[in-house]
Amino acid sequence: MAKPVKLLAPATATTEPVWVRVALTTVALGFLALFILLPLVTVFVEALRRGWEVYFAAIVEPDALAAIYLTLLVAAIAVPLNLVFGVAAAWAITKFEFRGKQFLITLIDLPFSVSPVVAGLVYVLVFGAQGWLGPWLQANDIKVIFALPGLVLATIFVTFPFVARELIPLMQSQGTEEEEAALTLGASGWRTFWAVTLPNIKWGLLYGVILCNARAMGEFGAVSVVSGHIRGQTNTIPLHVEILYNEYQFAAAFAVASILALLALVTLAVKSFIEWRDERAHELASRSAAAEDSEVLRARAAVASVPAKVVPA
């Protein structure tokens, strides 16, 4: 791989002049500072504008606590369900060959392309009072829309592809040889999965779960459609932030929002850690492979240098 150039090193045939490098770096960092750093800093500055007391009061207020509890509950249901689906889908897609595989992957990715508002709407059309199952649900006194099940369904929809999409390329690159070896040695299918496949994919799995969880806790558009916005009952954290903001309680809105911003920062930190780990493992693997290669070469050279007469005919 090409080595990155130090910004102020002299130009060579395949690097740009110093002024170009400095200019491009300044433009890139300026753009990122304007669109990423400033909004992030704004959240915390606005949250603490009226002091720590107002900040904590906004977070421990009963409606805020109810929103935090509801958000955790929704994520605790939606994320494991998508985790199981992601593993099953990745197993079927990467360990077997079948027709229509690419089409299946496209269908799994579909929720990423659908507007969150449309995602919420489709559940209203199925489960709402005017929907397909509306009359039946009403007759049996089951609430889906404007209640927990609707929030969970909408959240599952928008976070649907995360785990599968992390696992598919990873398991594709790992192939099926290790599992085949385990089966040949007499392991059962489950044991092969737990002892061979799972250790191989655990970091990719964690990565997918982290991204899935961040989106599940932060989703706004889809849950906004199915929530009904009942304070203290069907408001998740993002919806609570919206209500506070629309009531001009800016410090409180940003205080509650800062919890979600912290969650985003933790997500990025874990993601970077996993990437850094991956890179290091990769480097170690290629270094030991190179060392092995040179050992083989040395051994061959040693064999070649042995005089022919010593080798038994």
Next chain:
Amino acid sequence: MSAVLAWARPRRSVLPGFGPAMGYTLFYLSLIVLIPLAALALKTSTMTWDAFWATVTDPRVLASYRLSFGASLIAALVNLVAGVIVAWVLVRYDFPGKRLVDAFVDLPFALPTAVAGIALTALYAPNGWLGEPLAALGVKVAFTPLGVLIALIFIGLPFVVRTVQPVLEDLDKELEEAAASLGASRWQAFTKVVLPLLLPAILTGFVLALSRAIGEFGSVIFIAGNMPFVSEIAPLIIITKLEQYDYAGATAVATVMLVISFALILVVNLLQKWQQRRA
């Protein structure tokens, strides 16, 4: 279901579990995604064509499409240029704090949209850090279409960077050396050698950013001001119609958006095929 399984029967694999894994995948996919989306199509099909057409070509709805597509297109173009520059700087140059900067590129993916929305609004409001100096220059951002554009640039930012970065990392530097040894200037080597190789990745990132921007809701509604005919986006029209119990109207507008999403997915798939042929 069993017919589908038989149809998709795997070829020569000794591994177990295809049936249950595939069966569960199709069951869950149908339950969560396919059947609800079919409900949308079915609801639309109960409308007469005239009623459907009248709803989706209503002047207020048309104005919202124009804003959603126009702003998304401009935002994706801004992200295309900025994304290529950011990816280039992250791959080719070395500067202190590079890892941190690289990690923060994904913030728009991780930060909930509502949080981004209120933060951008506070920033660009007439009394905000950026809004105040801009207002002094006579530029209004918050509560105008310009605000919509700013929010859409924010949420689409990582797409081009993350599609271009891996391709640029794998790019063989010998190609550029060859160009230089044949007398090409650095600019010529970039435009004639590097850029054509990056093009499929750049366009994929562009279409992904565009597709995300068209459907975006949370980060936009706070900063947009939501004035009918001026700063009202298409997803908000759906919400407004739902709040008025106009389910048919909401469904019609949603169907148009869904068709556009499908078209964009198709474009992304074609672009990825193109890229695989290149590789």
